[in-house]
Amino acid sequence: LGVLAVLLLIVILAVVLGLTLREDSNDLKPTFLNRCQQFQVKNCQHAWEVFQQAYVDKDPCNVSMEAYDPFIEATSFTPSCNRMMFWSKTKDVVHEFTEKKECFQTLEDTVLGSVLDGLTWCGKKGSSETFTTGCPRWTDCINNPVRSFWNRASAAFANVACGNITAMLNGSIATPFDSSSIFASIEVGNLKSDKVNNLNVVLVTQKNVVSNCTNQSFENLKSKLAEGIKFNCKEVPETQIQECGSDPEKACGSCW
Ligand code: N1C
Numbered sequence: 001l002g003v004l005a006v007l008l009l010i011v012i013l014a015v016v017l018g019l020t021l022r023e024d025s026n027d028l029k030p031t032f033l034n035r036c037q038q039f040q041v042k043n044c045q046h047a048w049e050v051f052q053q054a055y056v057d058k059d060p061c062n063v064s065m066e067a068y069d070p071f072i073e074a075t076s077f078t079p080s081c082n083r084m085m086f087w088s089k090t091k092d093v094v095h096e097f098t099e100k101k102e103c104f105q106t107l108e109d110t111v112l113g114s115v116l117d118g119l120t121w122c123g124k125k126g127s128s129e130t131f132t133t134g135c136p137r138w139t140d141c142i143n144n145p146v147r148s149f150w151n152r153a154s155a156a157f158a159n160v161a162c163g164n165i166t167a168m169l170n171g172s173i174a175t176p177f178d179s180s181s182i183f184a185s186i187e188v189g190n191l192k193s194d195k196v197n198n199l200n201v202v203l204v205t206q207k208n209v210v211s212n213c214t215n216q217s218f219e220n221l222k223s224k225l226a227e228g229i230k231f232n233c234k235e236v237p238e239t240q241i242q243e244c245g246s247d248p249e250k251a252c253g254s255c256w
Contacts, residue, residue, distance in 0.1 A: 028130050032115045039111040041075070047115075050074045052123075052130060054145070060122035061141035065152040072156045075112045080105050081163035088183035089170040090204050093238055100245040103252030104166060107157045116153075120146055154182045158190035164198040165191070171205040171235060177217035188221060193228035201233040202256060204241065 029048060036044035054067040085104035087094040098104050107113035122135035122145045136144040167183065169176040177184055191199070201221075203213055211217075213233035222231050236256040244255035 028119060028121050028132050031119065035115045036111060039114070041111055047071070047074050051115075054149070055121070056123040056128055056130065057125060058123050059125050060136050060145060062143055063123075063145045063148050064143060065148045065155070068149055068152040072112070072152060077110050077112065077160075079160040079162055082165075084157070084161050084163075084165045086158075086165065086167040086183055086187055087169070088167070088176070088178065088181045089173060090168040093204055093241060094168045097241055097245040101250075101252065101255075103255070107153060110157070112153050112156070116149060122146075150182055151186055154186045155190050158187040159192065160195075161191055162195040164200060165196055166200045166202060168202045168204055168241075171203040171212065172208065172210050174210055175217045176203060176211050176215055177221045179220065184221070184224070188224045191226060191229060193226040196226075196229050198230045198232060199225060201231070202241075203233060203235045204238050205235050206238050209235075 032048055032051070033044050036047055041047060051068075051071045054071060055063045058067075083103065083105050085094065085098060085106045087106065094106060095108065098106055098109055108117045120132055120135050122131050123129070124131065135146070138144070138147055169183075179185060188199075201213070201218070203211070203215075205212075212235055218231075218233060225231060234256055240256065244250045
């Protein structure tokens with residue numbers, strides 16, 4: 001009886017371990033659905049299926065931005081004018097701030113950006129599966145599923161932007177407006193002058209300030225902005241942004 005009990009225990013352990021490992025090696029779908037359900041989306045299962053169609057059964061270096069068009073349509077959202085926040089090389093400070101204070105909305109605060117933030121995925125030719133390992137990295141090839149997604153989603157976010165918009169850029173690097181970034185190469189060119197009045201750059205500075213608002217790269221930014229969209233820039237210490245985020249008394253408009 002003792003031997004049987006031990007055998008049974010081993011079988012149970014093996015099954016439990018097997019199930020956990022399986023979920024670990026392919027956890028994109030549950031993560032996607034869980035995050036999707038935090039938003040008022042009617043049909044998250046449908047959104048998942050439309051999303052998958054962009055890259056399954058395809059060479060993972062040959063997925064275009066346009067492949068995500070149906071998914072972008074399925075998750076369309078209403079922009080909150082005057083509250084939209086763009087960023088480049090400032091991901092942590094931006095999200096720490098938007099999480100604490102509901103002054104601004106980044107792409108990751110919408111269902112479209114939230115469901116895939118921080119994740120990696122790809123398909124394979126001849127397979128109907130989604131993989132989360134062995135996928136091309138960001139620079140391995142241009143048309144990889146993750147990069148094409150962020151390019152497409154960012155274009156959609158910028159396309160509907162309206163009112164006064166804000167962008168947090170990094171003052172601790174030599175080129176805060178870097179032409180290879182998504183902000184520079186996709187978002188700025190997709191802003192529409194009939195909807196956007198002002199682009200307010202918040203240049204986040206740390207102890208050692210490397211660039212200020214007179215940085216040469218901002219000339220490049222201004223030249224890429226559609227005529228009619230005004231440009232503003234303000235240098236703001238990172239500590240000031242963090243303090244304002246944690247201070248419930250501070251109004252959104254008085255942070256910088
Ligand atoms: O290339 P970036 O920044 O300029 O892209 C940031 C810009 C933001 O304004 C967002 O609206 O583009 C949008 N965006 C995301 O929302 C996003 N979430 C997560 C772009 N990239 C995003 N990621 C991941 O961050 C993505 O996988 C890529 O690798 C980085 C880009 O960050 P960056 O170079 O600081």
